[in-house]
Amino acid sequence: xxxxxxxxxxxxxxxxxxxxxxxxxxxxxxxxxxxxxxxxxxxxxxxxxxxxxxxxxxxxxxxxxxxxxxxxxxxxxxxxxxxxxxxxxxxxxxxxxxxxxxxxxxxxxxxxxxxxxxxxxxxxxxxxxxxxxxxxxxxxxxx
Amino acid sequence: xxxxxxxxxxxxxxxxxxxxxxxxxxxxxxxxxxxxxxxxxxxxxxxxxxxxxxxxxxxxxxxxxxxxxxxxxxxxxxxxxxxxxxxxxxxxxxxxxxxxxxxxxxxxxxxxxxxxxxxxxxxxxxxxxxxx
Numbered sequence: 338x339x340x341x342x343x344x345x346x347x348x349x350x351x352x353x354x355x356x357x358x359x360x361x362x363x364x365x366x367x368x369x370x371x372x373x374x375x376x377x378x379x380x381x382x383x384x385x386x387x388x389x390x391x392x393x394x395x396x397x398x399x400x401x402x403x404x405x406x407x408x409x410x411x412x413x414x415x416x417x418x419x420x421x422x423x424x425x426x427x428x429x430x431x432x433x434x435x436x437x438x439x440x441x442x443x444x445x446x447x448x449x450x451x452x453x454x455x456x457x458x459x460x461x462x463x464x465x466x467x468x469x470x471x472x473x474x475x476x477x478x479x480x
Numbered sequence: 481x482x483x484x485x486x487x488x489x490x491x492x493x494x495x496x497x498x499x500x501x502x503x504x505x506x507x508x509x510x511x512x513x514x515x516x517x518x519x520x521x522x523x524x525x526x527x528x529x530x531x532x533x534x535x536x537x538x539x540x541x542x543x544x545x546x547x548x549x550x551x552x553x554x555x556x557x558x559x560x561x562x563x564x565x566x567x568x569x570x571x572x573x574x575x576x577x578x579x580x581x582x583x584x585x586x587x588x589x590x591x592x593x594x595x596x597x598x599x600x601x602x603x604x605x606x607x608x609x610x611x612x
Contacts, residue, residue: 339501339523339524339527340523340524340526340527341527342496342497342500342501343497343501343503343523343524343525343527343528343531344527344528344530344531344534345496345531346493346494346496346497346500346501346505346528346531347493347527347528347529347530347531347532347534347535348493348531348532348534348535348538349489349492349493349496349531350489350490350493350494350505350528350531350532350535350576351531351532351533351534351535351536351538351539352486352489352535352538352539352542352544353486353487353488353489353490353491353492353493354486354490354535355486355535355536355539355544355546356482356485356486356489356539356544357482357483357484357485357486357487357489357490358482358483358486358546359486360546360548361546361547361548361549362548362549362550362551362552363548363549363550363551364549366551366605366609369598369601369602369604369605370602370605370606370609371602371606372605372606372609372610373609373610378481378483379483380483381481381483381484381487382483382484382486382487382490383487383579383580383583384484384487385483385484385485385486385487385488385489385490385491386487386488386490386491386494386580386584387487387491387580387583387584388487388488388491389488389491389492389494389495390491390494390495390580390581390583390584390585391584391586392495393491393494393495393498393499393584394498394581394584394585396499397498397499398585400499402502403498403499403500403501403502404499404500405500405501405502407501407502407503408502409498409502410502410503410504411498411504411585412504412572412582412585412587412589414589415587415588415589416589417588417589417592420570420571420572421570421571421572421589421592421593421596422571422592422593422596423570423571424566424567424568424569424570424571424572424593425567425571425578425592425593425594425596425597425600426567426596426597426599426600427563427566427567427570427571427600428563428564428567428568428571428574428597428600429567429596429597429598429599429600429601429603429604430563430567430600430601430604431559431560431561431562431563431564431565431567432560432564432575432597432600432601432604433600433601433602433603433604433605433608434552434556434559434560434563434604434608435550435552435556435557435560435561436550436551436552437560437561437564438507438564438574438575438576439507439508439511439564439568439574439575439576440507440532440574440575440576442561442564443507443511443529443532443533444532444533444535444536445536445548446533447532447533447534447535447536447537448536449536450548450550452550452552452557453550455554455557455558455561456557456558456560456561456564457561458561459557459558459559459560459561459562459565460511460561460562460564460565461511461565462561462562462565463561463562463563463564463565463566463567463569464508464511464512464515464565464566464568464569465515465565466562466565466566467512467515467565467566467569467570468512468515468516468569471516
């Protein structure tokens with residue numbers, strides 16, 4: 338049952354990314370290009386998602402368990418450390434270079450886009466490098 | 481406003497995953513978690529990813545079309561993918577985990593992360609398009 342609902346959530350998430358224009362790197366770069374002909378429309382993607390998400394997470398916080406009886410794994414950390422900031426900056430550079438972030442890249446890969454496949458392969462390699470590096474540390478960062 | 485409608489769908493999917501499965505819809509975290517596998521924690525990740533991969537087919541069936549413009553060449557795609565993979569791992573999240581779910585939770589960590597990757601993305605595009 339967990340797998341079925343997770344699959345459906347992924348499906349809806351992916352259609353949302355396609356509908357919103359997030360799977361078009363040209364549009365994403367247009368959104369990031371504030372020095373050129375800035376296309377602010379992708380800000381509405383975040384607005385729409387947060388509008389729904391705000392109420393969903395507020396409701397989730399008041400519950401002890403998920404509808405399927407699983408633990409609600411809400412992040413608890415509130416500290417702002419160097420890994421968070423430096424990691425986000427590195428991610429942002431990669432995002433700006435190609436116009437892909439993880440979700441849209443996977444969705445485009447699913448549509449058979451060869452360039453998205455190259456990006457996804459490199460992204461997985463990056464995650465693997467991180468996982469290998471973390472294994473040498475005394476604890477795992479929560480992914 | 482297709483962007484807003486798409487955003488609402490993304491929000492609904494994130495709502496479904498947290499309320500039904502008890503998990504945060506952060507794509508980099510869902511994928512990255514596969515590299516540190518724990519018993520009982522793998523299937524839902526693969527199922528969610530399968531949903532993402534299947535989304536273009538569903539979009540096609542319901543008449544949602546997209547014509548992506550991808551300017552980046554092979555080298556740039558490889559470099560970008562690597563940076564996104566490493567960066568999101570260290571930051572514990574990406575556009576979905578921090579930008580959507582984290583901001584929905586009013587998390588200060590996610591606000592800092594979102595401002596940082598937005599600023600870095602904008603600066604990168606500025607340098608690439610207007611300086612180099």
